[in-house]
Amino acid sequence: MMNERVSRTSTARPDAGALLAWYDRHHRDLPWRVSPPMAKQGVLPDPYHIWLSEVMLQQTTVQAVKAYFDKFVRRWPTVNDLAAAPVEDVMAAWAGLGYYARARNLKKCADAVASDHGGIFPDTEDGLRALPGVGDYTSAAIAAIAFNRPSAVMDANVERVISRLYAIDAPLPGAKPQMKARVAEMTPADRPGDFAQAMMDLGATTCTPKRPSCVLCPFREACVALLADDPERFPVKAPKKAKPVRQGAVFVAVSSKGRMLLRRRPDKGLLGGMTEVPTTDWTARIDGASGSDAAPFAADWQPKGTVIHVFTHFELRLSVYLAVDIAETDDRGWWAPLETLADQALPTVMKKAIEAAIPHVFRVPKG
């Protein structure tokens, strides 16, 4: 034919079938997932497992989530078990995973499902979207994966795949609606749950941010960014702001009975509802060390160096002080035996500070 108007300015249409075939061969085996052969026989996963994993996976890597998912399911096998648990236990179990509002909302959501829905998760996107901690992405993901509904599921992986497939120049997050419309038109009525998981697996393992493995991609003949030989240019994002530096001091007090003074942070805000050692406010950096004059009480505070911890929107430099053989008179918190520190709801920054004051204290054996 004479239809040689350039080799191929137009590309093949993205084929959901090709992606599903790729998924059948290259899917990841994950603890909460039903494998493709089972899924094709109509086996659906436990909605509780999918909900729990999806909340844990928000802005968090699969690698980090696996151990926490196993721990939660072992300890609370059903959503009713989680609803019956004290929120303090849930926060302590979540400690280290970050974004602690997720843990508070996880508990609220479990309570709502147990109380208002008889322990049964809603099976529609709108019904799920009304639950605490379940937003646009998570409601669509649960509806698709746990209930096989044809929801348009779009996370950061899918955004990357779609932005490259169509070479979308508009920057995120403004381009989200445009991208989601593309996802919706691609989502098949058959196997929508596997399709959603396939898109995310593809983004995580093949259509990676750097050096994507385009030669292995089921969309390689349709991808406009690859045709232009520059997949790494997408997705386009707004530039990020520099992180300011804040500083403060923390005070690790150990009593003559071998217990450490701990407190509970306010429910709202940074590390909300989590456990801390007494600390100053974390303020914009000032010249000169903050010193031990801001300690919760007078004692022989010994400087134990500085801990640097990077949060999402600022870097924190904490001066660590230690005092020992203290009388347990401070009642603005509780005195915890050192061998129980591992059971406390201590976020990572606090564990780092405590470890700086007392090396290896988290390995003090019980009994």
Added chain:
DNA sequence: GAGCCGTGGTA
């Protein structure tokens, strides 16, 4: 819409 909200892995 934009800022807030953790942590650990990777290049």
Added chain:
DNA sequence: TTACCAAGGCT
């Protein structure tokens, strides 16, 4: 080392 990024939601 620095920078980027991860199955986002809430206000």
